[in-house]
Amino acid sequence: MKRLFAVALGVLTAIGGFVDIGDLVTNAAVGSRFGMSLAWVVVVGVIGICAFAEMSGRVAAVSQRPTFDLIRERLGPRIGFANLVGSVAVTFLTFVAEIGGVALALALATSVNDLLWIPLVGLVVWLVLWRISFGVIENVFGLMGLALVVFAVAVWQLTPDWDVLWQQATATNPPATEDWLTYWYYAIALFGAAMTPYEVFFFSSGGVEEGWTRKSIATMRSNVFVGFPLGGLLSLAIAASAAIVLFPLGVQVDTLGQVALPVVVSLGKLGLAVTLIGFFAATFGAACETGLSVGYSIGQYFGWQWGKYVRPRQAARFHVVLLVSTILAVGVLLTTVDPIKVTEYSVVFSAIALPLTYFPILVVANDPDYMGENVNGRGANLLGLIYLVLVIVASVAAIPLMILTKAGQ
């Protein structure tokens, strides 16, 4: 019974925790401009994050070594350091976007300008990272994030013409209003949003925080293989709601309020209230995850004591990194930069940074010295190799496409 509860809790938090500001904004933006014609990218991205999260989780469970330990060990200090700089930059950018997202959600709920919320959000995020235990952070915001199921309810309540959605989803070309270059630019953005590198940093380090062993592998797999795909369905529901309501009107998503608009149209005020709770939980939870991931990556590269499983005093350098990065993130947002714009860039830069993370994981998951009998099977390797090619292609194509399309405009 206790085990069943643990599995159910894990799956539910994985669903609720899957969506962050990147998924919210990118899926709604894509739904409003391309209908469902890029839905396949979400499916491809979810399969990819499942494959690599499972590998990194298995490595962490068997060897107690999280992802950045492996990156340093396999790539050596120099390339490992270049990797650290790139990965931390992208994760920090995502951290900025998440804090901005929390402020935008609060601004929507209160009509108080988001710039006034930003310092307060920064303070509360830091307090949570300082004082609240890892398990509580993960479970509370994961479960609250389930409020985003309201998007699926909205899609159902809008009684869409399912044939039209299906035709969009199976179309082999972008809608008449868009060209191929923007189509592929947004495909990469969606891919980056689904596979963000911080997810594996956080997932594998969380495994160490929670003391996973070989026995935890089955539970971990159920979280990944059930929770993540259901979280991916939430992403698709967000895209579908925009495709149904905004796409025919030609409205493009530039604000977080527009992401919520289809829910308001179909479910009214109550729907909006639930959506705002979902926005808050998804962005606040992800702000904690990305903030921790910055500390995890730097701590693991240098071999410092890191983690929430020890007293802050015992992990002084880790907590200094958390404190400094939160202050910096608030500083960046107070320059009045648009958090939605930060989000749009963060998902594309995530796509660029993907090979840095996924290559070392694939190598170590094949190392019998580390993994013993739990090395990758053929299926995992085939999938891993296919995705390695995909992430390299996406990474190489991202910047030229960004320049050619003027970042999708």
Place this chain on the structure above:
Amino acid sequence: MTASVPGPRYDAALNLLDRQLVDTDGRLVGKVDDLEIAVDASGAFRVSAILVGPGALGPRFGGRIGDWIVAVWARLHRDERPIPRRLPMAEVVSVESAVHVTRRTTKSAGEVWLDEHVIDRIPGAGHDPG
């Protein structure tokens, strides 16, 4: 390596370098940033100690970044001519996915400074996790 070295053999570059160091309490104490090589009585080269910290890591970087890491480390260090932290191989218990060492390793000077001047001044620094 020759047969004069007792115990299991490791490929120093593959199995030791850049691995996590863990002490007997399970505390993470640093990385194997570099290795000290000595010539033993039979004339064979063997790893005599593990070197830890930026002072050991910098030279492995080489180039300007490497010089810069060592320079910053030396400037912030208490000693006039600092040497990297050194863990003799005799203190290594086992080499697994991490390198386990025997003694409760003391904190590095930089860590102590941050602890005393920043973290310990914030209420709740000593509260138990969980």
